[in-house]
Amino acid sequence: MDKLARLCAMIDQTNEFLGKFAAWSAFALVITQFGIVLMNHLYSEGSIAIQESLTYMHSLLFLGAAGYTLLHNGHVRVDILYSSLSKRRKAYVNLAGTLIILFPVLFMVGFYALPYINASWQILEGSTESSGLHLVFLLKSLILLFVVSTFLQGISVSVHSIIVIAGSGDLVEGSLGEKSQ
Template sequence: MRFLGNFVHAIDGLNDWIGRGIAWLVIPMVVITFLVATLRYGFAVGWVSMQESYMWLYGIMFMVGAGYTLLHGGHVRVDVFYRPASARYKAWVDLFGSLFLMTPVLVMILMYSYPYVATSWHRLEGSHETGGLPGLFLYKSVILVFCVLMLLQGLSLAARSILVLAGHKEFEIKEEEHEGV
């Protein structure tokens, strides 16, 4: 059980650290979006690379931050039955959901996206738009990062659930941990 506890702390810490870091991408994304709108509608000037950059930043933020969002309970779920339930019931739901719903879907996404990303790397694919950003292959790699971080966080959630079911109350998810995401 000590191993599971250490695993939970390590993965939760990793995704928390990554999520807090990736959140800073909001600032350049907002600035670039403001500049794109101002230049385009105020001065009739636009650059494809600038337009792509804020979309790429949003995509990176969304995909890389998904594990952080799962850690803090920010993904959509039906809370009608979950929220008022006991810690053991929540642990069973989280264990089942992470092992039998989330993990197979993420493994399938990983399996089907890997050749797509590998082909992009082999070609050193860039933007399909004239004047677009080079390095589309790097951007596509974020799909794999998403899968790995979500899989790790899902396994952490499963391990946390096992610990709660084994009677380790310190691993119960507190409602205040899920606030403010």
């Protein structure tokens, strides 16, 4: 169980890093948007590439931080009975939700996204605008970042749940199903 707990810690650290990296894209997004507004109002100039960069940063923010959000229990959940459950029963709910809902959804997203992403890479798809960013293939690849980071965090949630169910909850940092402080 100790090795599994260490594996979970590594996954958690990876998603913690990805989440913090993605959070900086929010700062960059605001600064870039401010720059676009200044360029438009002060100089009556615009740049399609800079405007398109907002889409890239926005995508990185949401797709790159999905695993981080799962790590910190930030995804929306319908909490009718869950908050009153014991730690062990929460672990059962988390394990079932991960296995029955999260993993199949991620599998479907990945399965249907791969040909789409592959086709984009084969032609090194770029912007439809001549002066835009010619990195659409990288933008589409963020879908895989979402799938992989969220899948890894799902593994961590599942293993954490199994550790709690097995009665070794002292190996798990924090409480399952409760927002991290």
